[in-house]
Amino acid sequence: MKLQPLADRILVKRLAEETKTKGGIIIPDTAKEKPAEGEIVAVGPGRNAEDGTKIALEVKVGDRVLFGKYSGTEVKIEGEEYLIMREDDVLGIVQ
Amino acid sequence: MKLQPLADRILVKRLAEETKTKGGIIIPDTAKEKPAEGEIVAVGPGRNAEDGTKIALEVKVGDRVLFGKYSGTEVKIEGEEYLIMREDDVLGIVQ
């Protein structure tokens, strides 16, 4: 069982933000909004352009991404917590 | 008797949100807005693009979908409660 996001939405598994992540990104502890890190587990088919064509996403399943701390909507699937957000909420891909 | 939604609207039968649903999705009990689950019972013919063509919906009758808890407008048809919402209010399809 899985969840298929619509349009330009993606399903993200948030990574623990208390520790230094595998990717080596350390989230600074300041007053500004801080980005969070996660792994993409499902992607939508893409955004609909005005002329009806699909614009494919730049991100893909397996990408580790940074996104705004308060981006997306939380959902639990088979006991695991995920986030559904739009691709535009993704700041960058960790490589 | 039924209700035919216009444009990119869909008619959704909300599923009980107190229990673990058949699809296995458990809605987490947090302060953030939580998505609800439902089954699509009717879909509109699609959104009108700027050039007048129809952009068909991605969802179809029978799809089980997640949507924002406060999305849509309530309506009763022959004693049953439904929600009319836009396809864009749908976060993803449960598979």
Add this chain to the structure above:
Amino acid sequence: MKLQPLADRILVKRLAEETKTKGGIIIPDTAKEKPAEGEIVAVGPGRNAEDGTKIALEVKVGDRVLFGKYSGTEVKIEGEEYLIMREDDVLGIVQ
């Protein structure tokens, strides 16, 4: 004598909302905004697309439609009350 709506506007005769309507739709009595039911008595020629072409309406004279309770502007024609609204205010067609 009649009133010809402009562009994507329609003229609607509101149906009594206190009782169960002929179409079998019962409006639930909740705190949320509730849709109202009416019959279309006149339609405009359609919305102007950016390139100047007309986009014809999906609804037609005689359709029974649901719309937001506070949609439209009231007007009296020969003693009868009507509502002028945009097609986008219509949630669905009762069939």
Add this chain to the structure above:
Amino acid sequence: MKLQPLADRILVKRLAEETKTKGGIIIPDTAKEKPAEGEIVAVGPGRNAEDGTKIALEVKVGDRVLFGKYSGTEVKIEGEEYLIMREDDVLGIVQ
């Protein structure tokens, strides 16, 4: 001497709203915004589309129209009061 409206604007002579008009439209006396009735005395050449072409108006000089009570800007020409408004402020044509 006259006033030539620009783009999609029209010049309207408001009709007395206290009495039942010639067209038979009676404005209901409720708390909602009520439309007013007038006759078009001049029309602009049309709105400019994004590609520079003109989109001709649907209304023409002589049409009796309904419009929002607070639509338009008042102006006096040779002692007579008129309203300048956009065609989109017109709700419908009285026939």
Add this chain to the structure above:
Amino acid sequence: MKLQPLADRILVKRLAEETKTKGGIIIPDTAKEKPAEGEIVAVGPGRNAEDGTKIALEVKVGDRVLFGKYSGTEVKIEGEEYLIMREDDVLGIVQ
């Protein structure tokens, strides 16, 4: 020496608004925003459409125009006061 307006801007010499103007327009003294009258002394080359082409102005130097009382920005050139405004602020041309 003169001022060349950019894009769809025009330079207007405001006419005295206390007296009945040559054009015969009398500004009514009500609480609503009242239009003012002026003569166009310079026009821009036109607005840039999305595809980069110019959309020429409808008004030209010498036109007497009505515009919203608070439209535009005041500027003095060689001791004379003018207004710089966008063509869209013009309500109509006095003929």
Add this chain to the structure above:
Amino acid sequence: MKLQPLADRILVKRLAEETKTKGGIIIPDTAKEKPAEGEIVAVGPGRNAEDGTKIALEVKVGDRVLFGKYSGTEVKIEGEEYLIMREDDVLGIVQ
């Protein structure tokens, strides 16, 4: 050393606004926002249209321009103060 503005931005050297400028423009002393005068010292390559083409600027280096008093962002280059603003902030070219 210089600063190359991006897109439709320009770099402007503000002229003293206390005295009558060379161009003969006297800024009136009223409560309304008053335009300021400056000389363009650098221009960007132009705005990106929706289809990816560049829309060249109407102004060029050396033009004396009027702009809104609070337009732009201040920056110091080698001890001299400049303003970076968008071309749309320019009201007109002094000739």
Add this chain to the structure above:
Amino acid sequence: MKLQPLADRILVKRLAEETKTKGGIIIPDTAKEKPAEGEIVAVGPGRNAEDGTKIALEVKVGDRVLFGKYSGTEVKIEGEEYLIMREDDVLGIVQ
């Protein structure tokens, strides 16, 4: 390890703003929002136009840029602080 920005975003290493920078730009100490200076260390593939094509960025890795003081989102990569922002936040390139 690095961070690949999405779409029209860029990754910027902020330069110390207390001293006169190498590029010779001195940030004035006024009440207005002051621009900051930085060096671009990574750029996204470009913004998606409405028709699905990419619009390449004007800036490139190595460019020294000015940007609004509060632009972008802070992130730490391997102990170093960076800013992720959109290209539109860049005011100009220091040359």
